[in-house]
Amino acid sequence: xxxxxxxxxxxxxxxxxxxxxxxxxxxxxxxxxxxxxxxxxxxxxxxxxxxxxxxxxxxxxxxxxxxxxxxxxxxxxxxxxxxxxxxxxxxxxxxxxxxxxxxxxxxxxxxxxxxxxxxxxxxxxxxxxxxxxxxxxxxxxxxxxxxxxxxxxxxxxxxxxxxxxxxxxxxxxxxxxxxxxxxxxxxxxxxxxxxxxxxxxxxxxxxxxxxxxxxxxxxxxxxxxxxxxxxxxxxxxxxxxxxxxxxxxxxxxxxxxxxxxxxxxxxxxxxxxxxxxxxxxxxxxxxxxxxxxxxxxxxxxxxxxxxxxxxxxxxxxxxxxxxxxxxxxxxxxxxxxxxxxxxxxxxxxxxxxxxxxxxxxxxxxxxxxxxxxxxxxxxxxxxxxxxxxxxxxxxxxxxxxxxxxxxxxxxx
Amino acid sequence: xxxxxxxxxxxxxxxxxxxxxxxxxxxxxxxxxxxxxxxxxxxxxxxxxxxxxxxxxxxxxxxxxxxxxxxxxxxxxxxxxxxxxxxxxxxxxxxxxxxxxxxxxxxxxxxxxxxxxxxxxxxxxxxxxxxxxxxxxxxxxxxxxxxxxxxxxxxxxxxxxxxxxxxxxxxxxxxxxxxxxxxxxxxxxxxxxxxxxxxxxxxxxxxxxxxxxxxxxxxxxxxxxxxxxxxxxxxxxxxxxxxxxxxxxxxxxxxxxxxxxxxxxxxxxxxxxxxxxxxxxxxxxxxxxxxxxxxxxxxxxxxxxxxxxxxxxxxxxxxxxxxxxxxxxxxxxxxxxxxxxxxxxxxxxxxxxxxxxxxxxxxxxxxxxxxxxxxxxxxxxxxxxxxxxxxxxxxxxxxxxxxxxxxxxxxx
Numbered sequence: 001x002x003x004x005x006x007x008x009x010x011x012x013x014x015x016x017x018x019x020x021x022x023x024x025x026x027x028x029x030x031x032x033x034x035x036x037x038x039x040x041x042x043x044x045x046x047x048x049x050x051x052x053x054x055x056x057x058x059x060x061x062x063x064x065x066x067x068x069x070x071x072x073x074x075x076x077x078x079x080x081x082x083x084x085x086x087x088x089x090x091x092x093x094x095x096x097x098x099x100x101x102x103x104x105x106x107x108x109x110x111x112x113x114x115x116x117x118x119x120x121x122x123x124x125x126x127x128x129x130x131x132x133x134x135x136x137x138x139x140x141x142x143x144x145x146x147x148x149x150x151x152x153x154x155x156x157x158x159x160x161x162x163x164x165x166x167x168x169x170x171x172x173x174x175x176x177x178x179x180x181x182x183x184x185x186x187x188x189x190x191x192x193x194x195x196x197x198x199x200x201x202x203x204x205x206x207x208x209x210x211x212x213x214x215x216x217x218x219x220x221x222x223x224x225x226x227x228x229x230x231x232x233x234x235x236x237x238x239x240x241x242x243x244x245x246x247x248x249x250x251x252x253x254x255x256x257x258x259x260x261x262x263x264x265x266x267x268x269x270x271x272x273x274x275x276x277x278x279x280x281x282x283x284x285x286x287x288x289x290x291x292x293x294x295x296x297x298x299x300x301x302x303x304x305x306x307x308x309x310x311x312x313x314x315x316x317x318x319x320x321x322x323x324x325x326x327x328x329x330x331x332x333x334x335x336x337x338x339x340x341x342x343x344x345x346x347x348x349x350x351x352x353x354x355x356x357x358x359x360x361x362x363x364x365x366x367x368x369x370x371x372x373x374x375x376x377x378x379x380x381x382x383x384x385x386x387x388x389x390x391x392x393x394x395x396x397x398x399x400x401x402x403x404x405x406x407x408x409x410x411x412x
Numbered sequence: 413x414x415x416x417x418x419x420x421x422x423x424x425x426x427x428x429x430x431x432x433x434x435x436x437x438x439x440x441x442x443x444x445x446x447x448x449x450x451x452x453x454x455x456x457x458x459x460x461x462x463x464x465x466x467x468x469x470x471x472x473x474x475x476x477x478x479x480x481x482x483x484x485x486x487x488x489x490x491x492x493x494x495x496x497x498x499x500x501x502x503x504x505x506x507x508x509x510x511x512x513x514x515x516x517x518x519x520x521x522x523x524x525x526x527x528x529x530x531x532x533x534x535x536x537x538x539x540x541x542x543x544x545x546x547x548x549x550x551x552x553x554x555x556x557x558x559x560x561x562x563x564x565x566x567x568x569x570x571x572x573x574x575x576x577x578x579x580x581x582x583x584x585x586x587x588x589x590x591x592x593x594x595x596x597x598x599x600x601x602x603x604x605x606x607x608x609x610x611x612x613x614x615x616x617x618x619x620x621x622x623x624x625x626x627x628x629x630x631x632x633x634x635x636x637x638x639x640x641x642x643x644x645x646x647x648x649x650x651x652x653x654x655x656x657x658x659x660x661x662x663x664x665x666x667x668x669x670x671x672x673x674x675x676x677x678x679x680x681x682x683x684x685x686x687x688x689x690x691x692x693x694x695x696x697x698x699x700x701x702x703x704x705x706x707x708x709x710x711x712x713x714x715x716x717x718x719x720x721x722x723x724x725x726x727x728x729x730x731x732x733x734x735x736x737x738x739x740x741x742x743x744x745x746x747x748x749x750x751x752x753x754x755x756x757x758x759x760x761x762x763x764x765x766x767x768x769x770x771x772x773x774x775x776x777x778x779x780x781x782x783x784x785x786x787x788x789x790x791x792x793x794x795x796x797x798x799x800x801x802x803x804x805x806x807x808x809x810x811x812x813x814x815x816x817x818x819x820x821x822x823x824x
Contacts, residue, residue: 002521002522003520003521003522004416004519004520026553028553054681059480060474060480062472062474062475062548063474063475065552066548066552066556067548067551067552067553068471068472068501068503068548068549069501069502069503069548069549069550069684069810069811069814069815070501071501071502071681071815072502072503072681072682072684072810072811072814072815073551073684073814075681076681076682076683076684076685076688076814080681081680081681081682081683081696081697082680082681082682082696082697082700082701083680083681084509084512084679084680084681085502085815086500086502086509086679087500087501087502088498088499088500088501089480089481089482089483089499089500089501090481090483090484090497090498090499091480091481091484097498100496101498101513101516101517104513104516104517104520104522105513105520107416107520107521107522108415108416108516108517108519108520109414109415109416109519110414110415110516110519136474136478136479136480136481137480137481138481139479139485140477140478140479141438141440141479144478267496267498268494268495268496269466269483269484269487269488269492269493269494269495269496269497270484270488270493270494271488271493272481272484272485272488273488276488284493284494285493285494288494289494398481398484399481399484402481402484402485402488403481403483403484403497
């Protein structure tokens with residue numbers, strides 16, 4: 001099955017992702033900032049009132065901010081009442097799912113123009129509270145109730161991966177190093193230090209000098225969070241928002257001569273509790289969602305020239321690049337180690353720094369990935385521009401893969 | 413704008429709504445129960461695996477149950493992985509909004525069959541905690557932070573209505589009496605007592621006998637909650653779930669010879685904070701959503717022969733029947749008083765007892781209304797069957813009207 005009519009991105013914006021910068025802002029203020037940035041990016045001009053619907057990806061503003069009914073709040077603050085507004089929640093895949101539904105709504109005939117945004121304001125809570133809030137995305141009956149939170153869930157996946165493929169944590173460290181090298185080229189990224197600079201800064205406090213990135217990552221200054229995952233294997237807590245403007249093929253050229261077409265989409269579900277799965281080293285929902293997206297787009301993994309994948313933990317990036325068909329099973333970490341996924345590699349992965357280094361305000365992440373593809377495919381990514389990419393893919397994961405949304409974009 | 417292809421309901425089910433009956437069940441168990449009831453209602457048989465997508469309306473299982481990522485949980489428990497699953501949150505209009513998106517997804521070409529459900533498991537919390545949780549749907553910056561909760565918000569609307577139209581609380585009491593007369597005919601309803609029986613039961617404890625329904629409602633046994641609203645003006649706290657199965661016109665006849673067509677839909681947004689509105693006696697979003705639905709359906713308010721409206725408080729029903737164009741402004745309460753909206757009246761409103769007496773597990777309410785239309789228009793509503801209705805409308809409100817979803821159904 002496919003969409004009855006084509007859909008393109010005609011504008012994209014985002015706030016900087018950060019854990020401290022936005023401390024005094026509410027989620028609604030961040031959302032408006034991202035939406036204004038998106039509107040400002042539309043070559044021939046855009047008024048919010050052009051939108052026939054608003055989709056807001058958000059995980060749990062209920063808990064993070066004491067505010068539900070999130071989409072109505074955002075419609076109000078964008079000044080677009082009575083435009084229909086829908087909040088979509090699929091854990092950390094909330095705004096990837098919202099992108100699918102935005103495109104579906106255009107294809108249905110009910111809209112020509114849709115704003116799809118995502119937002120999460122997490123920093124009001126302590127890190128422990130955030131960890132508990134995020135654990136709402138796991139299985140309350142069988143996981144969180146017995147103490148499982150996401151660092152430990154992904155740690156179990158990493159242990160299983162190491163055993164199955166006889167690999168080690170060094171490959172995960174290669175992903176950390178690569179994503180931190182990318183983030184310093186992206187002014188929207190939370191972290192603006194690569195691992196060399198981080199090691200120098202953190203080493204100075206204790207009078208230590210690290211010979212290279214790996215030596216720092218191996219040290220006790222990078223403590224274990226949930227073995228085998230260490231601090232720098234985990235994405236940070238972030239505040240932020242992102243927004244894109246989708247238009248039907250019929251009206252896209254009214255807004256820009258260089259739209260970015262959504263040529264494929266997929267979404268799939270899997271068991272929410274990790275223990276119900278036969279294999280911890282693959283996300284079945286990612287495999288299915290990407291297969292559907294490739295089929296709709298009429299392309300193969302070899303066609304993809306740049307990708308943003310959901311690296312909430314480094315192990316997640318290794319597995320993602322395998323599930324998406326970029327590398328054989330068990331070779332995702334090795335590909336990073338060999339530089340294949342670097343900014344100048346054969347298939348740049350997370351040129352924006354990824355969740356790991358760009359930050360992960362969970363509900364905003366899927367749309368922030370679409371923002372990155374819009375910029376990359378239009379050659380507007382600045383210092384982290386990938387050379388000559390025509391086709392890009394985004395992969396947004398909810399929880400440990402119980403929801404996965406994938407889209408494929410082509411330079412229009 | 414309209415849908416690219418037609419959509420019908422081919423099956424509908426729900427749990428009984430109740431505050432105590434389901435105390436030991438989780439939301440996922442209630443959801444499965446409702447979905448099984450819906451599948452069982454499909455004349456020619458239905459397998460959950462026939463569905464191409466799942467939509468789950470839910471307000472805040474995050475707070476009520478400590479479980480987010482609600483749609484993935486439900487897909488898992490229905491055994492339909494990897495089917496895409498989306499949670500839709502628009503406060504108490506969550507599942508009305510989910511119905512719109514389910515139909516939109518079929519119209520887009522991405523699905524032929526969609527399950528749309530709604531669920532809320534509220535009884536784990538105390539009534540005070542529930543009131544606070546529900547207040548997440550109001551404006552956290554400008555309403556809840558200064559003590560406003562929904563009883564007081566709707567009380568402000570009632571006061572304004574009384575003043576503007578020179579009417580009194582007696583008209584609201586007429587709505588209570590009517591909805592409780594209806595609920596005793598609906599075995600799925602939370603309350604199984606009309607106001608005569610309630611007055612008798614409650615009066616016995618203090619040795620009092622009430623001459624009629626109104627005398628009881630005026631008494632101190634019906635205490636003020638937020639003046640002018642009394643206890644019996646407010647819907648109860650409820651647990652429950654509902655589900656419908658939507659199919660494209662292309663495949664609907666595979667499931668039943670008597671589908672119920674969704675001939676019109678609308679959704680609209682309004683300011684979330686009440687104080688930002690020029691008039692508290694109308695929900696602008698309800699007016700807009702219904703205008704859009706009437707236009708798509710090619711009918712007028714006079715065409716509607718039965719309606720379920722969102723009577724979270726009695727004043728909401730009075731206003732709804734005006735916003736929807738059934739009665740002139742200021743005449744909604746009077747219409748109830750005159751019996752026009754009774755089960756055998758000229759336009760039966762809430763024949764199932766409404767939120768007031770059937771119960772209001774908030775995320776389930778919109779789909780429960782669609783369930784009611786499915787039964788009514790197929791002449792399967794049992795003792796609360798309305799005579800000969802061919803066209804019915806549902807009206808599902810989020811918060812004090814910041815989100816409103818409307819659908820119009822016709823016997824297929």
